[in-house]
Amino acid sequence: MTESFTINKNLSEEEIYKALISKIDSLLNSNEPLISNLSNVTAALKEAFDKISWVGFYLLKNEKLFLGPFQGKVACTVIDVGKGVCGTAAALKETIIVDDVDKFPGHIACDSSSRSEIVVPLMKGDKIFGVLDLDSYQLSAFNQTDKVYLENLCLTIVHKLEFNYQYPIIK
Numbered sequence: 001m002t003e004s005f006t007i008n009k010n011l012s013e014e015e016i017y018k019a020l021i022s023k024i025d026s027l028l029n030s031n032e033p034l035i036s037n038l039s040n041v042t043a044a045l046k047e048a049f050d051k052i053s054w055v056g057f058y059l060l061k062n063e064k065l066f067l068g069p070f071q072g073k074v075a076c077t078v079i080d081v082g083k084g085v086c087g088t089a090a091a092l093k094e095t096i097i098v099d100d101v102d103k104f105p106g107h108i109a110c111d112s113s114s115r116s117e118i119v120v121p122l123m124k125g126d127k128i129f130g131v132l133d134l135d136s137y138q139l140s141a142f143n144q145t146d147k148v149y150l151e152n153l154c155l156t157i158v159h160k161l162e163f164n165y166q167y168p169i170i171k
């Protein structure tokens with residue numbers, strides 16, 4: 001199937017998120033492998049926002065987060081739960097916004113040009129499957145609007161797709 005995705009960059013971030021989430025909702029197909037679905041989510045996000053330098057999923061297995069589908073430069077493949085921004089968000093089961101990565105103790109720098117970051121846990125109820133991580137070369141690139149809509153997006157993903165608890169890469 002051919003998929004096209006165009007975003008009017010003149011819209012507000014809120015309007016872009018609304019269009020994006022609706023598009024992603026229609027792109028997700030629970031009959032296809034999870035890795036294919038998550039790959040398209042990262043592509044759509046990267047295309048929608050110029051402020052994103054890297055976007056990807058880290059998926060949980062045995063208390064470690066493993067690199068999943070992503071868009072951007074080569075990244076670290078394993079992060080312990082509790083370490084870095086991703087591991088801290090997974091441990092707390094809370095979204096973390098980092099305005100300046102140099103001020104986050106233990107930040108893991110996969111790309112030294114990255115300046116700010118948001119990490120959203122991928123959760124269904126109390127169960128955590130991984131995190132969605134977005135980086136930017138701009139300071140303070142992410143705000144409460146990003147948090148609200150990215151959390152909404154993660155909820156859409158976990159409700160629409162079938163996740164096996166721990167390491168849901170291939171169905």
Ligand code: SME
Pocket residue numbers: 054075076079083084085086087106107108109110111114117133135
């Ligand atoms: N900065 C993250 C590591 C992942 S990369 O940004 C892709 C962290 O501190 O967990």
